[in-house]
Amino acid sequence: MTRSAAAPVLPDDVPPPAAPLVPAGLEQDVGYRLRLAQILSYRSFEDRVTGYGAAPRYLGLLALIDGNPGESQSRLAEAVGLQRSSLVTILDRLEADGILAREAVEGDRRSKAVTLTDRGRQVTAELRALAAESEARALDGLDAATRATLVAALDRIIANLR
Amino acid sequence: MTRSAAAPVLPDDVPPPAAPLVPAGLEQDVGYRLRLAQILSYRSFEDRVTGYGAAPRYLGLLALIDGNPGESQSRLAEAVGLQRSSLVTILDRLEADGILAREAVEGDRRSKAVTLTDRGRQVTAELRALAAESEARALDGLDAATRATLVAALDRIIANLR
DNA sequence: AGGAGAATGTTCGTCGTCGAACAGTTCTTC
């Protein structure tokens, strides 16, 4: 990073690529990177995908319902790290869009079983493919072993904080 | 997940620990984990720290200003992954709290140089210590090599998406 | 010079998320 004493030959009419700012004292902080990586990753995915309404933002939720049909709203909320109350609005919209359905569950008249519709499953599948593309860009340059370590480490963090 | 044919010996009056739900098709997805880990990590930190007003939420920003005093709002916003317009409100409050200051920069009357006050530096230092505690909990069980790989991988992801 | 274009910080309307409350239902415990 230190500019060598030997002046560069080419005229630097091109400004240096604006060395990324580094937070003092958080040089090794994981939380800081976690937040930044998440914001950028999310944005890059949403910018790339259009025409699916609110679904892309909630792909994680949709995949969760897909893999665990009939689950209650409470458990879904906890699994995706959202508040029960927040989930209500989200499910309202996705239900209005014909992507999922809330059905009565026999044996407990309080809770509702959340399920994907056929259309919901199709939309989820398409979004999954787009997410995979987006993720490939994000993970470019990381070999398989590093990716595996990354996934395992994140899982451990999630488990520690749950 | 399939229940073995051999019935468990102990009476399971204790319900199974509610096996965490897994999103179908995203079993290896990094974006999903990134978001979840970030939400939980953030929440755990904010729950643990009280009495600092709005500062904890913006520790990353404060550390950034601490390490790069005099930087413009635009560059700060980009570095921390926020919108320029969002940063205005945040800086307004932190400035009102006496944590930072916006000074005129000579040579460009558009931009303003953001700096920490003495009090701001002290608050940042205290929050940094608290963040380190919180992070220790999150990273429990990960050895030094794994942590280093994690940090490097996140840095790479951030660089790829920037 | 001088005018088009870009960059800076800012305001404003919109929307998503939270947290505290609530009514209805189920569980627990005496």
Next chain:
DNA sequence: GAAGAACTGTTCGACGACGAACATTCTCCT
């Protein structure tokens, strides 16, 4: 069995972040 606690989904008010505008200032070109 009946009352109290615990859980379900829900509503409502408060607040944060966004995106599109804007006025001001700077830069670049010819």
